[in-house]
Amino acid sequence: MSSLLKILAALAALVVVVAAGALIYIYGFLPRQRPAPDFQVVSTPEVVARGEYLVKHVLLCNDCHSERDWTLYSGPAKPPLGAGRPCMDRDTKPVGINFGMPGFPGRLCIRNITPDVETGIGAWTDGEIARAIREGVSRNGEALFPIMPWFMYTILSDEDTAAVIAYMRAQPPVESFRPDRTLDFPLNIVFRFYPRPLGGPVTAPPRSDTVAYGKYLSKIARCEFCHTARVRGQVEPQAERLFSGGVPFTMGTRTQYSMNLTPHETGLGAWTREMFFERFRRHTEPFPVTEEENSEMDWVAFSGMSDEDLGAIWDFLQTLPPRETKLLERAD
Ligand code: HEC
Ligand code: HEC
Numbered sequence: 001m002s003s004l005l006k007i008l009a010a011l012a013a014l015v016v017v018v019a020a021g022a023l024i025y026i027y028g029f030l031p032r033q034r035p036a037p038d039f040q041v042v043s044t045p046e047v048v049a050r051g052e053y054l055v056k057h058v059l060l061c062n063d064c065h066s067e068r069d070w071t072l073y074s075g076p077a078k079p080p081l082g083a084g085r086p087c088m089d090r091d092t093k094p095v096g097i098n099f100g101m102p103g104f105p106g107r108l109c110i111r112n113i114t115p116d117v118e119t120g121i122g123a124w125t126d127g128e129i130a131r132a133i134r135e136g137v138s139r140n141g142e143a144l145f146p147i148m149p150w151f152m153y154t155i156l157s158d159e160d161t162a163a164v165i166a167y168m169r170a171q172p173p174v175e176s177f178r179p180d181r182t183l184d185f186p187l188n189i190v191f192r193f194y195p196r197p198l199g200g201p202v203t204a205p206p207r208s209d210t211v212a213y214g215k216y217l218s219k220i221a222r223c224e225f226c227h228t229a230r231v232r233g234q235v236e237p238q239a240e241r242l243f244s245g246g247v248p249f250t251m252g253t254r255t256q257y258s259m260n261l262t263p264h265e266t267g268l269g270a271w272t273r274e275m276f277f278e279r280f281r282r283h284t285e286p287f288p289v290t291e292e293e294n295s296e297m298d299w300v301a302f303s304g305m306s307d308e309d310l311g312a313i314w315d316f317l318q319t320l321p322p323r324e325t326k327l328l329e330r331a332d
Contacts, residue, residue, distance in 0.1 A: 031143035031195035033135065036127035039158075043166040051167025054160055057304035058221045061164075064147070065113050072286035074299045082168070083120075083176040084112040105187050108145055109178035116173035129168070130161050134202070136195035143192050145181060146235040151194070152219050157204035160220075194235070207308070214316025217309055218243075226297065227258045244323040252291030264322035276314050280305065 041047070055061050062077035067085055069078050087109035115122040121129055128139045136143060136150035144150060156164075183191070205212035218224055227245045228237035245260035245267065260267030268276070284303045 026189055026192055030192040031137055032197055033137045033141060033195060034197040036125060036131045039127040039130045041126045041162040041165045043169065047163050047166045048170050051163035054164055055167055057301055058217065059164065060298055060301050061113065063298050063301065064110055070291055070294055071288060073283055073289045074286060074295050074297065076286045076300055080174040082112065082114045082171060083174040084178045085110040087179065106181065106183040108181050111178050112174065112176040113168060114171055114174040115169050116175050119175050119177040120173060121168065122173055126165050129165050133161060135197050143195050145191055146194055149222055149225060151235060152222055152225055154198065155202065155216060156220050157202050160204065210312040210315040211319055214312035218313050218316055223261065223313065227261050243317065243320055244325045246325040249296040251294055251296060254292045256296065260323065260325040261317050262320040262323045263318055264324050266324050266326065268317060269322065273314050277310060280310055
């Protein structure tokens, strides 16, 4: 063999070894995960009530895990709550945030999270549910597609996570099968890199520290997610644009933009605490609207937030550096 051929053969062998190594790493070691934690929920009526409050008025799990009624203001979740959604695929018309994707790159059927044993989470352990919510790993060890906002829920305290699980388990089981997800290349690989296991116990800041507690709430209630522009294709919000809004949402034929929540004049600068509360309490019941008049933000669900929690969010938002956002400009 000539020396050139030898070099080429060595290079080809190297490429094969590197590719095989990458595949072994991606499919053998990703997503990073720990075994489902030994997380036991002690369910009492108080704990279930706390979970109900969180699910219905703060975390809004059912806004994704149910169909929504877009003929009514703020698109309330339609019963049976938590039973999952019809699949979305390349041809599904986007509603709400769409990450600039023309259609879903594959097929995703948001799952049934009611306690049905066959088609829901009835057979899952508490630890498996907690790991899915906060660490982005499904029961079978697969990475959850990050439309599931586990990367916001990583800070959900152990106590609040337990309350959510206690509430989920107290709901009637609904039989509703959702097929497995399929993802096109390269997303099927990219999202395997995202999940991060938690290293230890998670606690919420004390309620007496309203700014810190408001920061906690504004993350788990996804104010941060919807009100922060992100680089196209990334799930993590841009740190330098935190809460400055301008994120485009598709509503019928209209694009709406989430508001700048920083205390700048293009945001909440001219708002008072009273105006903020009034906006959240304005619609406590859904009413008929056209698709164009609707809002992606589920105001009706959020209207049930306690005074204490809303006040904490306001206090926190007031501490943000004021940033300018021209609302009718694409910020992504
Ligand atoms: C913004 C939309 C959204 C919200 C809000 C949301 N989820 Fe999800 N969830 C998803 C999607 C999408 C998936 C599927 C991901 C996949 O299959 O890769 C999912 C998957 C799950 C799974 C795994 C189910 C399975 O069979 O693999 C559980 C459990 C879950 N979510 C629980 C919750 C709980 C509890 C909440 C509220 C605390 C919640 N989700 C809020 C979108 C959401
Ligand atoms: C699912 C995405 C989403 C979530 C979650 C969300 N928002 Fe919004 N928000 C929007 C969009 C879109 C608009 C613009 C349409 C509208 O005014 O309803 C908006 C508008 C607003 C406005 C301006 C209302 C007005 O009358 O001009 C405020 C204030 C606000 N959001 C605060 C919050 C806070 C605080 C949270 C968390 C508790 C939150 N949002 C969660 C998407 C979201």
